[in-house]
Amino acid sequence: MDVGSGALHGLPRAGVDWRAIDTVALTHFHPDHLSDLPALLAAYRYEEAATPLTIVGPRGLQSRLEAMAVLHGPWILAPSRPLTVVELDPGASWTCDDQGMRLDVHDTPHTPESVALRLTIPAVDGNDDDLVVGYTGDTGPSDTLPGFLEGCAVLIAECALVDPPELDTHLSPSGVARLAREANPDLLLLSHVYPPQLPHEAVEAVRRFYPGRVRAAWDGARVRMTPSGVTMDRLDGAP
Numbered sequence: 001m002d003v004g005s006g007a008l009h010g011l012p013r014a015g016v017d018w019r020a021i022d023t024v025a026l027t028h029f030h031p032d033h034l035s036d037l038p039a040l041l042a043a044y045r046y047e048e049a050a051t052p053l054t055i056v057g058p059r060g061l062q063s064r065l066e067a068m069a070v071l072h073g074p075w076i077l078a079p080s081r082p083l084t085v086v087e088l089d090p091g092a093s094w095t096c097d098d099q100g101m102r103l104d105v106h107d108t109p110h111t112p113e114s115v116a117l118r119l120t121i122p123a124v125d126g127n128d129d130d131l132v133v134g135y136t137g138d139t140g141p142s143d144t145l146p147g148f149l150e151g152c153a154v155l156i157a158e159c160a161l162v163d164p165p166e167l168d169t170h171l172s173p174s175g176v177a178r179l180a181r182e183a184n185p186d187l188l189l190l191s192h193v194y195p196p197q198l199p200h201e202a203v204e205a206v207r208r209f210y211p212g213r214v215r216a217a218w219d220g221a222r223v224r225m226t227p228s229g230v231t232m233d234r235l236d237g238a239p
């Protein structure tokens with residue numbers, strides 16, 4: 001979900017086989033969410049395994065990729081592997097694979113195209129519940145977003161602003177807390193924290209308004225979701 005700057009190099013640093021990625025889902029077209037997509041597609045030009053790649057994103061994705069191809073070259077739209085581009089309208093639902101993994105999108109007050117994502121991973125055992133990851137992308141306060149993100153095991157929320165917020169196109173700690181109180185995730189994971197606010201300061205600020213479990217995300221963090229709970233550790237195995 002999203003490929004901002006540093007995402008490509010972060011994958012092998014964290015021990016993730018980036019060649020195995022078959023789906024990239026984008027929330028909107030700001031560079032901090034998109035800028036490593038050309039780098040990822042360029043990397044795929046030089047690999048042997050031809051895992052098909054699907055890029056899913058909001059309306060305008062195809063024309064955005066065509067513009068990128070003008071800038072970088074036609075390989076953007078024709079990397080070595082088969083490429084499928086899927087545009088999703090707000091409210092749409094898309095089935096990612098034959099295991100029934102599903103992506104739902106909901107518009108957010110940020111840019112004309114911006115969406116939040118809700119990824120549902122079906123239960124492997126009939127006795128288990130589906131596992132759901134929610135991701136706000138970038139958003140201002142929204143009356144309808146909490147309902148869309150309700151029931152997530154993990155809610156990844158942007159927290160770009162400090163309180164009191166000076167914009168209505170991003171969230172501050174009090175806005176994230178309001179969202180989380182209604183969505184009620186098992187784990188609230190803060191992302192997209194911008195200076196001068198530091199991640200641990202954002203966590204402390206959210207805790208003033210939200211009693212649930214909240215952590216700051218970091219590069220290389222791994223979140224394990226099981227029916228019995230959510231845990232976090234480091235992908236590289238370091239303590």
Ligand SMILES: [Zn+2]
Pocket residue numbers: 028030110138
């Ligand atoms: Zn943005």
Ligand SMILES: [Zn+2]
Pocket residue numbers: 030032033138192
């Ligand atoms: Zn952003």
